[in-house]
Amino acid sequence: MKIVSSIKDLKNFLALEREKGKKIGLVPTMGALHAGHISLVKRCVAENDICVVSDFVNPTQFNDKHDLETYPRTLEADCALLEPVGCDYVFAPSVAEMYPEPDTRVFDLGPVAAVMEGPRRPGHFNGVAQVVSKLFYIVEPDNAYFGEKDFQQIAVIREMVRQLNLPVHIVDCPIQREADGLALSSRNTRLTPEQRQKAPVIARTLKESTTFVPAKSVQEVIDFVVNTINQVPEMKVEYFEIVDGHTMQSIKNWSDTTYPVGCITVYCGEVRLIDNIKY
The missing domain is CATH 3.40.50.620 (HUPs)
Known part of the structure; x- marks a missing residue:
């Protein structure tokens, strides 16, 4: 090399x-x-x-x-x-x-x-x-x-x-994850031990949200993800959008695309973490 x-x-x-x-x-x-x-x-x-x-x-x-x-x-x-x-x-x-x-x-x-x-x-x-x-x-x-x-x-x-x-x-x-689901990122090293324990709630919540599709509306899924993560101390969702995976444009209904992807950014303390999931 x-x-x-x-x-x-x-x-x-x-x-x-x-x-x-x-x-x-x-x-x-x-x-x-x-x-x-x-x-x-x-x-x-x-x-x-x-x-x-x-x-x-x-x-x-x-x-x-x-x-x-x-x-x-x-x-x-x-x-x-x-x-x-x-x-x-x-x-x-x-x-x-x-x-x-x-x-x-x-x-x-x-x-x-x-x-x-x-x-x-x-x-x-x-x-x-x-x-x-x-x-x-x-x-x-x-x-x-x-x-x-x-x-x-x-x-x-x-x-x-x-x-x-x-x-x-x-x-x-594909995204590579820790055993507890947290998406691997160079920024993870900046999390305190306490924050590191909380951060996997992002991936867990995204995964759980896929079980609501298509029974719940796009907006209901968004509300579930944002509210669930925001309930965790030190965690604050900056945005969560469900988009067409090709155009990156937000969808309002599941029928708007054949490739729905949920994209999220969350502050865990001062560390900005991103993740996504395919629906």
Whole structure:
């Protein structure tokens, strides 16, 4: 496994692999790797000849300076997880390497980016589109792997790929969970022991809500989820929306879509946790 910090070096290495007819897969990450990321890497290794994992905390997608400063950076530990599962290249550039000058590109990502996370994290999806498009231009992957925990982000990236006409196949991979149901996230390490005990109520409530479909209305299911979670001390639902899984637009009736997905964001103390479930 090679650890590469230079764009030029990585492009040279991958050009040689491509000359040999190798198929290249990319797993974009912001480091602080956990079993969820590793599940993506294993799939990438299985489906491609070469696996590249980017390990880069991208400043342009943070709209909260404190969140950027406190985001864990654990490259050494990340590499220790990546080597045994068959990763070939870890791309760990500096901010100056990725952004030698400010990226002023503004993407019009349309309706998929205008809801849920979009208005609540201004500029976030534009920053995601900036860094992921840069990674796609650098690596030129055949396949790129993303976890479904960031469900809306996948829709945004698909839209960006469509607009830029990039020849990359986006592969979405199922959420990985702890034994008690909590969706794996780098942010989970910021929960206090007490908060960590409470946080699985999110997944439990989402799972229970699926038993009400289609007998209860969309609004009744939303009310159940929000009220149940908000009853737990330190837990506060920021939003819970049931949307069409392709367009990200809210539905009012179950008949509005063949692909209903419930997307939720909950504050557990100061830690912002996201999850989703398919109905």
